[in-house]
Amino acid sequence: MVNMQANSDPWEQVAQRLGTDLFLDLQPDPSASARGRGARLRRSLAAALRAAIDDGRLPAGTRLPPYRSLAADVGLARGTVSAVYQELIAEGWLVARQGSGTRVAATARQPASRPADSARPPAPTPVHDFALGQPNPSLFPRTDWVASTRRAIMAAPDEAFGPGHPQGSAPLRRSLAAYLSRARGVEADPEQIVLTTSVMHALELLSRNVFDGPLAVESHGLPFHRAVIERAGTATTPVAIDAGGAIIGELAADACGVLLTPSHQFPTGVPLSPTRRAEVIDWARAGRRLVVEDDYDGELRYDREPIGALQSLGPDVVIHTGSVSKSLSPAVRIAWLVLPPHLVDTVVRSKGIREPDASIVDQLVLADLIDSGAYDRHIRRSRQYYRRRRDRLTARLAEAGLGLPGIAAGLHAVIPIPAALEPIIARAAERRGFALAPLGLFRHPAAPVPAVGGGDPAGSRTGGIVVGFGTPAASTFAVDVDALVALITDHLVTAERAHR
Numbered sequence: 001m002v003n004m005q006a007n008s009d010p011w012e013q014v015a016q017r018l019g020t021d022l023f024l025d026l027q028p029d030p031s032a033s034a035r036g037r038g039a040r041l042r043r044s045l046a047a048a049l050r051a052a053i054d055d056g057r058l059p060a061g062t063r064l065p066p067y068r069s070l071a072a073d074v075g076l077a078r079g080t081v082s083a084v085y086q087e088l089i090a091e092g093w094l095v096a097r098q099g100s101g102t103r104v105a106a107t108a109r110q111p112a113s114r115p116a117d118s119a120r121p122p123a124p125t126p127v128h129d130f131a132l133g134q135p136n137p138s139l140f141p142r143t144d145w146v147a148s149t150r151r152a153i154m155a156a157p158d159e160a161f162g163p164g165h166p167q168g169s170a171p172l173r174r175s176l177a178a179y180l181s182r183a184r185g186v187e188a189d190p191e192q193i194v195l196t197t198s199v200m201h202a203l204e205l206l207s208r209n210v211f212d213g214p215l216a217v218e219s220h221g222l223p224f225h226r227a228v229i230e231r232a233g234t235a236t237t238p239v240a241i242d243a244g245g246a247i248i249g250e251l252a253a254d255a256c257g258v259l260l261t262p263s264h265q266f267p268t269g270v271p272l273s274p275t276r277r278a279e280v281i282d283w284a285r286a287g288r289r290l291v292v293e294d295d296y297d298g299e300l301r302y303d304r305e306p307i308g309a310l311q312s313l314g315p316d317v318v319i320h321t322g323s324v325s326k327s328l329s330p331a332v333r334i335a336w337l338v339l340p341p342h343l344v345d346t347v348v349r350s351k352g353i354r355e356p357d358a359s360i361v362d363q364l365v366l367a368d369l370i371d372s373g374a375y376d377r378h379i380r381r382s383r384q385y386y387r388r389r390r391d392r393l394t395a396r397l398a399e400a401g402l403g404l405p406g407i408a409a410g411l412h413a414v415i416p417i418p419a420a421l422e423p424i425i426a427r428a429a430e431r432r433g434f435a436l437a438p439l440g441l442f443r444h445p446a447a448p449v450p451a452v453g454g455g456d457p458a459g460s461r462t463g464g465i466v467v468g469f470g471t472p473a474a475s476t477f478a479v480d481v482d483a484l485v486a487l488i489t490d491h492l493v494t495a496e497r498a499h500r
């Protein structure tokens, strides 16, 4: 392997032009004879130079080092390196001009993209992007984030850039404790908070060390959250949901706890009713069980009455978790667990001293964003933006005779359709360039499949199409919604006609 940023000046010029080191892998064969080794090295050098030109590491016009320097680096005679250059000149890879040395030819083959990229075809970009419940990327508060970065980094003591605390950065735990108490009614002390990279990671930590039996989960939820819990060793059992959320009276007796989305059931959108909120706390206390509250979009509520966190009803039995994936961006990998005090050590042990993905630097920035009030302003702005979208979607669907169940909250909605139509609409959606998901995608494998409507396929709307209304671009949102309404109504009308 030859480091092309070796001692002589021309190498440095090359490196400067490339802005980086360039390595030529000559793959020496130690078992070959001295003569054989020379021939092999010569062929390897030619191949390595062709590869470096071909994959763009040596761009057109790059000046190659003089024979002498390269010969010294690779342990070949000058004449041999000269022969390699002549070979590549003859093949059109290099050009030699009196006084300006040997350079990569302007016409040398330069691939449009690297082989690794071309091996993986890019995913088609959806025409109507109702991808599940993601925030609109154009809303990311870039200016506030930059201002917070500057303030947080300049103010941080040197120790902040050393190994972090296993529970996560203390400033962010303090800011979050105040924020969660103010905005969500969570009873949180910074000492009870453990920071993670995502709700998914938080669930994995709990599954590894805290759950000691099967965990009940809502019959519909994120499949990859269930998968991570199960991979970490905890079985999941579904509990049915109705208009009042999870049916607490039907929770399995042997469950060690239950994972709920009480503020806004994911994906159906219903909140857990006040009676059931009290009921689940009693259930947990009576059986020494735990309730995991996934408060994934608690702040994004568009009705007048906010629904507070369940945790405040039972801080001794409720583990509250949330992240900034919905409120800010899934690209900022920061989430939290607010734990009953007796579980903190267990979770910290499960997490280990150095969590691989969490950036303490980003945690400091988020702390500043919260403390400066910019996070609250961003939430308020987001609420207005998404409320308008939700209103537009609701109005257009209503015009077409379709209602949206669930509360006005979050970044997604479920359009009720007959269960039998789910796969048909999902296929048509793919053909028409939509990114969206059938409700069935979220069903626990052991949960009952909804009746497909018997003899009344158009009337029994036990299925649904889940649409994230945050993602479409502002410039196309109206058109996207119209196309969505057309997609659904086309199929409903056809199904109704077929039934008549």
Ligand SMILES: Cc1ncc(COP(=O)(O)O)c(C=O)c1O
Pocket (backbone or CB within 6 Å): 133, 197, 198, 199, 200, 201, 222, 261, 266, 294, 296, 322, 323, 324, 325, 326, 330, 335
């Ligand atoms: C139900 C639910 N919980 C939690 C989250 C947050 O996920 P994470 O923090 O793992 O990105 C999401 C985000 O899409 C979600 O839909």
